[in-house]
Amino acid sequence: MTQTRTRLERGRGALGPALELVHTGRAPTRAVLTAELGVTRATAGAVAAELEALGLIRVDSRPGAAAGTQGRPSHRLTVAPDGPVVLAAQVHVDGFRAALVGLGGRIVATAPGCMTVPADPAAVLDAVVEAGAGLLRASGRRCLGAGLAVPSAVAEPEGTALNPLHVAWQAGAPVRELFRRSLARAGVPGPGDATAVPAGPPAADSAPGAPIGQTGNDVNLAALAEYRHGAGRGARQLLCVATGHRGVGGALVLDGRLHTGSSGLALEVGHLTVHEEGRACHCGGRGCLDVEADPLAFLTAAGREPGPEVSLLQQARDLLRDEYADPSVRAAAHLLIDRLGRGLAGLVNILNPDRIILGGLHRDLLDADPERLRAVVAERSLWGRSGGVPLLPCTLDYNSLVGAAELAWQPVLDDPLRALGA
Ligand SMILES: [Zn+2]
Structure with missing residues (x-):
């Protein structure tokens, strides 16, 4: 077994933590990544190279890149600017907003929609998912999942809206299930699905990888987004x-x-x-x-x-x-x-x-x-x-949407290789 392979195998468990450090801006250089992970420089280098090969981050080794911990130039780490995205959706009292969000909490594209939110949540979820699927088709970016923010507490593990007081939904509306149905109808691909963009409704009831479409309360998700990328x-x-x-x-x-x-x-x-x-x-x-x-x-x-x-x-x-x-x-x-x-x-x-x-x-x-x-x-x-x-x-614009995206990114942060079907 070569030395490189040994290093990489040792680093596999570090791929998720390393990606989260780059995603949240806490590892701007390979030197910081090495220190944060508590691994050797060689292992950190192999981990960063693997994440770059997966199309998730970019390793910039040009001279003059940001200084490392010892004042030595270190490779700069950023999320890949043209990497995969997730579909984020938010329903609020006055309508909805869909967005494509990349790693680093970066909003790639967004589309608002104004409507009187109907008593049947399925109608507004279909509308917001269709808006998001349109953004995906226009961008051509690979989609790794979807997340939804709703103006209600969401019961776990059922995924039901417990107190949608300001929209006309019935308490206990199965919003996660409805969101997943809308995603399937719109043909939005998820983790483990190698196809890049939605090409229309899927031919069969094939559900590759884990079910996509996580759901959470809008303020909870705003707080999560601000904790990872903003004022928190x-x-x-x-x-x-x-x-x-x-x-x-x-x-x-x-x-x-x-x-x-x-x-x-x-x-x-x-x-x-x-x-x-x-x-x-x-x-x-x-x-x-x-x-x-x-x-x-x-x-x-x-x-x-x-x-x-x-x-x-x-x-x-x-x-x-x-x-x-x-x-x-x-x-x-x-x-x-x-x-x-x-x-x-x-x-x-x-x-x-x-x-x-x-x-x-x-x-x-x-x-x-x-x-x-x-x-x-x-x-x-x-x-x-x-x-x-x-x-x-x-400090973030659309922090509930960025938080909904965090839900969708979580499987990728937990296990990048599995989520990408690599
Ligand atoms: Zn009250």
Whole structure:
């Protein structure tokens, strides 16, 4: 047996971890990869070469590439710019969005769709998958899987939507199963399937490799994406709170893993009471964060009638950005910041996170008056007073879509050779 082969065999188990390090930007050079994996330079070199041969990463050995740990030039590692993609889909209150996402959380192409989300989730899932399949056909890129983000907690392992409060779906709608059916109908290929692009519906009921089409809650997936590629990098106990187009969601990423609770319902932070005499909530409670700190609550507090032209989230963002000088807009922003801060303080006391990231309209509220929000959280939280938890805006565009893509990439990150059928 040659020495090279021995090295490679020793490195096989390192292919997944190595790919994840390059995917998340934590191994920008081969020297860093060597150190992170705790292997010899030769093994790291063989692992990087294998990932490059699989078309997943690019190894740049040109002189002058970024310096290594000893100040010596080291080979630069990046995700392959024209490598495979996954299909990411998101359904929200105002319609859907499809995207092709490469390694590194890079959005290659995206297409929005506006529609009244019907009571039967199959119709909107067919529409978003068809939009994604169209992007795939146009790109000609190899597809390795698909992931879906929905505005509801998703029960595990059933893949059902537990509380789709803002869309008209029945609680318990089998969204994962329906998503997989839509993918099969559109002929979207998955891991282990060597064909490059969907050529139409499959001829037979052949299902190569593992079933594709993972599904998760939109804010959970946003948090996962931000942890791997955005504002959550390096946090150990990451709390994410965000508005969607309607309502408020939360997520917790503990040492890189989403905490979803015993049945997928953890971190339903939208139903924390932040205003005892507040408006009635669809959960049966009153004054929940969900109805007191979402885009509709902001528009209402500012005395604005929501229009039908663009999404409530967009209307609320535009108002906050363009008319903050208007006293009624500023007062509404302060009201929402105070209510959001109250909810965050309660969460800080219970969870003791080391970082909080805010998405959707909450990101814009943080930008509008960061000191006010930090002061409210500090004033009301035990841990806040003794140092403060960093409060940061989410940084990724379409983070729920990038997170849905992470679900689809996971089998590739776990075992690149198996996922690519190599
Ligand atoms: Zn509620």
